[in-house]
Amino acid sequence: MNEVVHTSPTIGSNVEEIVLRKTHFLVWDIGGQEALRSTWSAYYSNTEFVILVIDSTDRDRLLTTREELYKMLAHEALRDASVLIFANKQDMKNSMTTVEISQFLTLNAIKDHPWHIQGCCALTGEGLVAPHLDVQGLAQSVNS
Incomplete structure (x- = not known):
């Protein structure tokens, strides 16, 4: 959203509505602890x-x-959900590439959910705004 926000770990959950190009997202941050x-x-x-x-x-x-990813994807309520993985901190010297992360997470084994992994840097916005991540076409790009 073109602003740097300093964050701390989520306690409980947070919800936010985001509107991008007439598309409404209801986003829940449910924390990873x-x-x-x-x-x-x-x-x-x-x-x-x-x-x-x-x-x-x-x-x-x-x-x-x-x-945890495989537990989530096994849940009946998520059977039709697509998966977008942001590999953040790609600007850091010792960061793993998206290929390394994909291999470690065995993403190629996920056959019943469309998925996409995207390298990014939350501080600069790199990888967050790209033609293949256009909001209107997100569902199609997740299949690649």
């Missing part, structure tokens, strides 16, 4: 997209990320 994960399924009803933001420098949490 272990204590909150048991409540995630309460937010799955009518979900069209799961947007997962990964810290590309945090190799230690990728195993947990993979486990």
Whole structure:
């Protein structure tokens, strides 16, 4: 949204409505702390997209990320959801590439959900606004 916001870990959940080019998104940030994960399924009803933001420098949490991603995608309420993964912090020296993250998360094994992984930098906006991430065409690009 063209502004840098300093954040802290989500406690509980946050909801925000975002309107981009006449498309309305109701976005829930449900936080990733272990204590909150048991409540995630309460937010799955009518979900069209799961947007997962990964810290590309945090190799230690990728195993947990993979486990939780597959648990989410196995949930009946998410059977029609597409998945967009933002590999954040691509500007950092030791960041993993989207290919490395994709391989570690075994994204190619996901056959029943359209998915896309996108490298980005939240501070600069790089990778967040690109022709293939156009809001109107997001559903189509997730299939690539």
